[in-house]
Amino acid sequence: MLEMGEHATSSAPRRRWDLLSKAFEELKTGCSTSEKQPDTLRIVNNAATTRRFHGFGLFSREDVVIDGEQWIRVTSRKDFAIEGYAATAYSAGEEHAGSDTVGTSSGSFELFLRKEAAVCLTDLTGFDNTGNICIWPAEEVMAFWCLGNPSLFRGKRICELGGGMASLGGNVIACTMPAEMLLLTDGNEKCCANCEAAIAQNRKRQTYSCENVSSRRLRWDVTEDYRCLAITFDVVIAADCVFKAEYHEALCRCIRHILKNDGIAIIFAPKRGNTLTDFVTRAKEYFEVLVSDRYSEDVFSLHEAQKTKSPEYSENLNYPLQVKLRIK
Numbered sequence: 001m002l003e004m005g006e007h008a009t010s011s012a013p014r015r016r017w018d019l020l021s022k023a024f025e026e027l028k029t030g031c032s033t034s035e036k037q038p039d040t041l042r043i044v045n046n047a048a049t050t051r052r053f054h055g056f057g058l059f060s061r062e063d064v065v066i067d068g069e070q071w072i073r074v075t076s077r078k079d080f081a082i083e084g085y086a087a088t089a090y091s092a093g094e095e096h097a098g099s100d101t102v103g104t105s106s107g108s109f110e111l112f113l114r115k116e117a118a119v120c121l122t123d124l125t126g127f128d129n130t131g132n133i134c135i136w137p138a139e140e141v142m143a144f145w146c147l148g149n150p151s152l153f154r155g156k157r158i159c160e161l162g163g164g165m166a167s168l169g170g171n172v173i174a175c176t177m178p179a180e181m182l183l184l185t186d187g188n189e190k191c192c193a194n195c196e197a198a199i200a201q202n203r204k205r206q207t208y209s210c211e212n213v214s215s216r217r218l219r220w221d222v223t224e225d226y227r228c229l230a231i232t233f234d235v236v237i238a239a240d241c242v243f244k245a246e247y248h249e250a251l252c253r254c255i256r257h258i259l260k261n262d263g264i265a266i267i268f269a270p271k272r273g274n275t276l277t278d279f280v281t282r283a284k285e286y287f288e289v290l291v292s293d294r295y296s297e298d299v300f301s302l303h304e305a306q307k308t309k310s311p312e313y314s315e316n317l318n319y320p321l322q323v324k325l326r327i328k
């Protein structure tokens with residue numbers, strides 16, 4: 001099955017055509033897609049794609065109806081001991097050693113997100129639509145990792161780039177840590193509208209620990225979008241945002257501009273062919289770069305288990321690596 005970043009094979013044109021036919025059939029009847037179907041058809045940048053792996057299950061989610069609208073209530077999973085997770089992560093060494101103590105984050109939270117809206121014909125003509133398709137595994141893993149590393153975010157100014165439909169990572173930080181401020185951004189207007197709605201809903205339900213949470217459109221390749229920001233950030237986070245080589249330079253320049261001199265950018269992304277490696281090569285022109293494939297023992301164990309038991313799991317497409325950037 002074809003996913004973002006997967007190379008076409010000899011049967012790919014036929015498959016792509018079949019998928020597109022199915023897509024247009026669905027589009028004729030309105031919109032498509034159900035999150036539950038394992039081979040659900042997705043549309044990404046006018047290319048047919050399927051998404052077969054639906055994430056590591058690091059959070060619980062339940063469908064709820066609020067004021068007649070479909071929402072998802074995301075909570076921490078009771079069977080994941082985030083405190084224990086934090087302890088494991090820190091004992092792995094590196095800069096975490098001593099930076100936090102077990103028990104600083106209970107890991108328990110409640111977050112409301114708009115249910116994934118189906119992909120519509122009008123979406124296909126707009127700017128990159130990948131953020132409206134689903135919450136990608138890299139975002140889920142990033143949110144989980146953030147939960148276990150509260151000292152990085154407490155009292156800090158944080159910006160999420162390319163947060164997609166939910167900015168799950170940024171929103172989980174907003175729910176669990178008293179950050180000074182969180183700016184949740186994406187280049188796609190529909191993603192920003194969904195995020196705006198989520199911020200309003202979570203404010204209303206008082207789920208946020210951080211009082212200053214906002215959202216705006218920010219395209220990395222539109223310099224005015226970030227040059228107009230009056231502040232710089234201690235931490236920049238982003239998930240699954242390096243799959244297009246044409247944006248690597250723009251993304252690096254954007255991060256370089258919005259990051260404080262002593263700040264850190266933390267990016268989670270799967271390899272997706274050469275795309276992550278190419279991004280790292282580009283990023284080294286601007287930053288000190290640290291790449292890790294073993295940033296969480298819990299996620300690593302789940303990854304190992306998926307490799308052996310799930311034929312639909314692809315390490316190349318689904319297992320996110322962590323890239324840390326610091327200004328040189």
Ligand SMILES: C[S@@+](CC[C@H](N)C(=O)[O-])C[C@H]1O[C@@H](n2cnc3c(N)ncnc32)[C@H](O)[C@@H]1O
Nearest residue numbers: 130131135136139162163164187188219220239
């Ligand atoms: C694969 S999605 C990942 C979304 C989300 N982080 C996740 O993992 O669920 C890539 C995101 O990057 C955004 N994006 C792509 N190119 C961009 C650009 N030049 N400027 C800003 N955002 C961009 C898209 O709108 C999309 O939401």
